[in-house]
Amino acid sequence: MTQSENLKKFEAWIFKQSAYTMALAILNFDKTTIAPVAGNPYRDKRMAYLAGEHFSIMVDPEMVKVLKELKEDETLDGDTKRAVELYYKGVMDTVCIPKEEYVQMRELFNRAYDAWLEAKNKDEYSIFEPYLKEIIETKRKVYGYRNSDLPLYDQMLDDYEPGMNQEKFDTFFSAIKERLVPLIQKVQEAKQIDDSFLHQTYPIDKQKEFMDSLLKYLHFDETWGYQNETEHPFTTWVCENDCRTTTKYILNNVSSAILSTVHEVGHATYEHDIDDKYDGMILSEGVSSGMHESQSRLMENYLGRTLPFWEANFPKLQEVFPEQFKDVTAEDFVKAINLSEPSFIRTEADELTYPLHVLIRYEIEKGLFNGTISTEGLNETWKKMYKEYLGVDVPNDRVGILQDVHWSDGSFGYFPTYALGSAFAAQFMIKMREDMDVDEALRSGHYEKCVAWLKENIHKYGCRYSADEIMMKATGKPFDVNAYIDYLEDKYTKLYNL
Amino acid sequence: MTQSENLKKFEAWIFKQSAYTMALAILNFDKTTIAPVAGNPYRDKRMAYLAGEHFSIMVDPEMVKVLKELKEDETLDGDTKRAVELYYKGVMDTVCIPKEEYVQMRELFNRAYDAWLEAKNKDEYSIFEPYLKEIIETKRKVYGYRNSDLPLYDQMLDDYEPGMNQEKFDTFFSAIKERLVPLIQKVQEAKQIDDSFLHQTYPIDKQKEFMDSLLKYLHFDETWGYQNETEHPFTTWVCENDCRTTTKYILNNVSSAILSTVHEVGHATYEHDIDDKYDGMILSEGVSSGMHESQSRLMENYLGRTLPFWEANFPKLQEVFPEQFKDVTAEDFVKAINLSEPSFIRTEADELTYPLHVLIRYEIEKGLFNGTISTEGLNETWKKMYKEYLGVDVPNDRVGILQDVHWSDGSFGYFPTYALGSAFAAQFMIKMREDMDVDEALRSGHYEKCVAWLKENIHKYGCRYSADEIMMKATGKPFDVNAYIDYLEDKYTKLYNL
Secondary structure: OOHHHHHHHHHHHHHHHHHHHHHHHHHHHHHHHOOOHHHHHHHHHHHHHHHHHHHHHHOOHHHHHHHHHHHOOOOOOHHHHHHHHHHHHHHHHHHOOOHHHHHHHHHHHHHHHHHHHHHHHHOOHHHHHHHHHHHHHHHHHHHHOOOOOOOHHHHHHHHHOOOOOHHHHHHHHHHHHHHHHHHHHHHHHOOOOOOHHHHOOOOHHHHHHHHHHHHHHOOOOOOOEEEEEOOOOOEEEEEOOEEEEEEOOEOOEHHHHHHHHHHHHHHHHHHHOOOHHHOOOOOOOOOOHHHHHHHHHHHHHHHOOOHHHHHHHHHHHHHHOOOOOOOOOHHHHHHHHOOOOOOOOHHHOOOOOHHHHHHHHHHHHHHHHHOOOOOOOHHHHHHHHHHHHHOOOOOOOOOOOOOOOHHHHOOOOOOHHHHHHHHHHHHHHHHHHHHOOHHHHHHOOOHHHHHHHHHHHOHHHOOOOOHHHHHHHHHOOOOOHHHHHHHHHHHHHHHOOO | OOHHHHHHHHHHHHHHHHHHHHHHHHHHHHHHHOOOHHHHHHHHHHHHHHHHHHHHHHOOHHHHHHHHHHHOOOOOOHHHHHHHHHHHHHHHHHHOOOHHHHHHHHHHHHHHHHHHHHHHHHOOHHHHHHHHHHHHHHHHHHHHOOOOOOOHHHHHHHHHOOOOOHHHHHHHHHHHHHHHHHHHHHHHHOOOOOOHHHHOOOOHHHHHHHHHHHHHHOOOOOOOEEEEEOOOOOEEEEEOOEEEEEEOOEOOEHHHHHHHHHHHHHHHHHHHOOOHHHOOOOOOOOOOHHHHHHHHHHHHHHHOOOHHHHHHHHHHHHHHOOOOOOOOOHHHHHHHHOOOOOOOOHHHOOOOOHHHHHHHHHHHHHHHHHOOOOOOOHHHHHHHHHHHHHOOOOOOOOOOOOOOOHHHHOOOOOOHHHHHHHHHHHHHHHHHHHHOOHHHHHHOOOHHHHHHHHHHHOHHHOOOOOHHHHHHHHHOOOOOHHHHHHHHHHHHHHHOOO
């Protein structure tokens, strides 16, 4: 076929796929936010069927041929060339899987999510364990079809963070362990910060009132963004101009919903700010999980936990909660929300201990796929590792192994990117601070100036360039974990007067 | 093919269709409740595409053949026979339409909804008018493919209420006009009821607190039911064990959200109570729009506006709003929520004037399709008719022609079933009161006994039988509009001491 015939087919195929991707994103958002649970079995089966329809479109033999031809076509423009490469990889990783097994796997994920939720609500790991086991077996089988020479877990890591593998992550986490574990100990031995005022009673409707103001400050606009509530906050990018975040309000914790929202808005803003010219195609997505997490954690930690950010927002918070904050200054508040203390819940962990939560998950995943760790008794393994790395006694599985949703949909290899993203963010921040007066922008209510820098240097590219390329373009340097560790050392040494 | 081969194909085809029906129901619920508006153009196009995929499955030539064979198969059991007939009619009414036109029509409906919402928000009929015009032309064209000898509007009426047509509706509405218009006049001349206490300030969060209690009383269970808020309350039946309702809270109107909720729960309960053996197939739906509306209006008016209902619920309402109801009795409250006064908004109209709101829409629809009424200046036609039938001066289009969503998705022929449903309900109530002590059940907090009667006599059948057949089975009599008018005469004569 001619190039123009191929491109026409390519475009039509992208549109068809995008309809299913969008529908499945909305169905999943619906399922995890509002859908009545008794409807799960009916919906789960049909969602899996629709995922199968999407599968069939993806692996359409005619399109495999078109993609191959386009892949070898030297005359394509750069955007199209990159899109073809990414689609081609996706198709090759999929076409090898028998459709029936693919649909069964999707249905398994749906059922496993239901079981995970039930297990978590009842604090019974045994409800979830058989699903976890089946998911691991299924992933093993499905990846087996790829016929790759790489170790299984390396393939999974590469899926979420192209170019990464166990060797690189081992090096990354070694550096973190080596320099952060002693720092965490020193912080624990230092005089503790008082954050008790964060844990008074904060009526939910009042928290929501503050949130409305905060979302405006963050330029999260309801014409393209939406916020709902869930047990486990997340962001779904449904389609162009439709980014959904969720949060969780806790009556005796005023900062949890706030910081989780700043985090999720980071994800949503990234997706929203991708160049419109990529609308509806693969380039219009964040380039990797680590890059995504770098944007959410940059907003949450590197902007949202700073004094200038709260110089702008604390007066409103004080206005909404005059009693609770009557003797508290913005400085006190910022100190309190930066307090470091080993704890059970990853998403509520402080910045310093956070990477160790991720490290535990990384080591468990490695073990599960290398055969050294079993799903049986994994709740106990979990507790042992939390004791070893963070020195805490996990009281139950609800706040232990059942806290995270990820494994219920087979997202193995995802967790490590959370720590990686935090590290990416450190380097981006150094450059952002060179280029503009970040503190002044935050203090004066011009958060959009920070967003503009991120858009110009990172967001707009979508996945037009790889994460490595974006790091080079944005900062002029390759990724280096030390920027992250230096930042944490500096921040916590000052905060605790070490 | 053998019967068993045909039935196997039939079953697989039903499953496939049901996946798309479910997905489109959720996508539509999402669109009309929470989806960010800037995403509309992207989503609208893809929803139309998916509707096209559904279309292709529906009109699959192999299945048309299978359905024809099954239709002539005398040995099918009654359930399957009825299902085949209903599917066959649906397919025949669809297969004649060119797919491209079908998809365009679906996309038009999506866009028209967006335009209607904008027009309503801005109070500008001119924004919606071109869409309305295009929808009417499209409906005319699409119905044209059916090659039916029946007048166009008769075909539309029959789609929502099989067996009905203009002649029958004319007779129905004549009887209503003849006996109700004089009654409405007498009521207006009588001493008016004081309902001013309903219009104090009722904080929304407190209204929601009462609603939680009311939903429990109504046995609307969150494992299969869900309630959200929208400008225009409605119910979506997503799938088995998943019925969604919406409501609208008004700060200075305590009864609006309550009564609209009882109404929508009527719809949801009907769908939920259909016999499980019909799960996932066409029999598992309400049989007609009129029958559906009979269940919602039965709950809203024949149960929800009675003293025994409020003997059970008023104490809670008083507890939530002690100030507002300190000098009000349950009797006062029930009188107030039954006050009759001609008004602008159909969904907020009292029981007595309600059918005239419907009559106006019926006459406009007839005119639009018979060519005697034009979309141009229809907002003015609307105002004239409200003046003529209800004696009110409609102040703007927002509370006039733009108040209802129905025409934006081409639902012409739907409105008349609202009045018909109210009339069906009158006959069901006579029989229910013969069979059980309705008042005692309501008063003693056993609403579920009324629901059980409805389930046993109406709900469980789904569309296994026609509306006429269900009326005969449930009441032993054919439909007769006089039961409805007698009921209204009796009720309002007593209420106003006429």
